[in-house]
Every structure is written in C-alpha cells, then in structure tokens.
Amino acid sequence: MEQFDQSLETFMNNVGWLAPFLFILLHLLRPLLFIPVIAVCIAGGYLFGFFEGALLSFIGLTLMSWISYVLVNKFPKFREKMSRLKDKIFPNRTLSVAQVMILRIMPFVHFHLLSLYLMEITKSLKEYMAISALGLIAPAILYTAFGQSISEFPWYVTASMFILLAAMFSFIERWQNSRTESD
Known part of the structure; x- marks a missing residue:
C-alpha cells in the first residue's frame, strides 16, 4: 500500500494540472485493477x-x-x-436505502453489488443517481479523512468499528421488519 501511494504521488506530481482528471479516471479504472475504493480515497487525501x-x-x-x-x-x-x-452474499434479502448507505461505508463491500440494490429500489436513472450520490458522500469523506488513520489503528479498533457498522445495519433491518409487520 505504501509503495502504491509513493508511485501514485510521483506520477501525479509529474502530470501537473491533469492530476485531478487522472485521479477521477483512476476511480473509474479501479474495478478493473482490483483496487479497493478505500485505497484510492486514501491516496486522494494524501495527494490532494x-x-x-x-x-x-x-x-x-x-x-x-x-x-x-x-x-x-x-x-x-x-x-x-x-x-x-447478490444471491450468494445476501440470499433472500431485500436491503433498504439506509442499509445500502451503511454498507457503502464498510470497506471492501462490492461497489457494483450495492449499486444493483439501489437500482432495484429506485424507479429511474435520476432517482438512482440522486440516492447513489447521497450515499457516496460519507465514504468519500470518511475514507479520505480517516482512511489513513483507520489503516493504522490496531486490529481491535478496526474490528470494533466494523462491529458497530454491522450492528447499525442489523438494527435498521429489524426496525424495518417490525414496521412492515405492524402495517
């Protein structure tokens, strides 16, 4: 990871004003290069x-x-x-928008899989993009600001953060199920 950051910094310094465009392009090529979202966002905070x-x-x-x-x-x-x-990871489960947004914060959850859930929830491209963009604010900010810190935390702090997000995810699911049953 450190070598990736150094290589990226050297490259970005050499391209000058094109650096922001190339960084956005890196986000678009990221799935093909098997680079996690969190790594690119950390690099963005480091570089820019x-x-x-x-x-x-x-x-x-x-x-x-x-x-x-x-x-x-x-x-x-x-x-x-x-x-x-989707059937393999979340069999027989429908996720809410709030659950998808929480999963977007979790590192290493498949980006396109969560996008598929949002497509199934929404009725149009416009609605999908609005909800998707709202759900991307938190990961962009958190990974950029705290990504480096999270990667340096001891394993038990990282595990605690993951457990907290999983508990929030579960709570929202139970809350929605109880609302659905009461209707």
Missing part, C-alpha cells in the same frame, strides 16, 4: 488534501455509479453476474 481529495473521490465514485447503471442496463450478462453475487 482533505477537501479536494474528498471532492475528487466523490466525483469519481458518482461517475462509477452512473457506469454501474449503464453496465447493468445495457449488458444482461453483467446484470446476471451481479444478481448471482
């Missing part, structure tokens, strides 16, 4: 500082959401693959 790094990560992630929408709706095989993954 908190505000610009978070803004560029938000733009890159939002464009990636749009690309996810296009891929799922234009390529049936991609949609089938994502649906199989």
Whole structure:
C-alpha cells in the first residue's frame, strides 16, 4: 500500500494540472485493477488534501455509479453476474436505502453489488443517481479523512468499528421488519 501511494504521488506530481482528471479516471479504472475504493480515497487525501481529495473521490465514485447503471442496463450478462453475487452474499434479502448507505461505508463491500440494490429500489436513472450520490458522500469523506488513520489503528479498533457498522445495519433491518409487520 505504501509503495502504491509513493508511485501514485510521483506520477501525479509529474502530470501537473491533469492530476485531478487522472485521479477521477483512476476511480473509474479501479474495478478493473482490483483496487479497493478505500485505497484510492486514501491516496486522494494524501495527494490532494482533505477537501479536494474528498471532492475528487466523490466525483469519481458518482461517475462509477452512473457506469454501474449503464453496465447493468445495457449488458444482461453483467446484470446476471451481479444478481448471482447478490444471491450468494445476501440470499433472500431485500436491503433498504439506509442499509445500502451503511454498507457503502464498510470497506471492501462490492461497489457494483450495492449499486444493483439501489437500482432495484429506485424507479429511474435520476432517482438512482440522486440516492447513489447521497450515499457516496460519507465514504468519500470518511475514507479520505480517516482512511489513513483507520489503516493504522490496531486490529481491535478496526474490528470494533466494523462491529458497530454491522450492528447499525442489523438494527435498521429489524426496525424495518417490525414496521412492515405492524402495517
């Protein structure tokens, strides 16, 4: 990870004013390069500082959401693959928008899988993009600002944060189920 950050910093310093565009392009190529979202956002905070790094990560992630929408709706095989993954990871489960947003904060949860859930919840591209963009604000800010700190925390602090997010996810599911049963 440290070597990746150093290589990226050297490259970005050499490209000058193109650096922000190339960073957004890195967000778009990230799935093909098997680079986790958190790694790119950490690099953004390191290279551009908190505000610009978070803004560029938000733009890159939002464009990636749009690309996810296009891929799922234009390529049936991609949609089938994502649906199989969804059935494997979350069998017989419907997620709410709030649950998807919490999962977006968790590192290493499949980006396109969460996008598929949002597509199934929403009725149009406009609604999907609005909800998706709202759900990308927190990860862009958190990963950019605290990503480096999170990666340096002892394992038990990181595990505690993961357990807290999992508990919130579970609480929302139970709360929604109780609302549904009472209706």
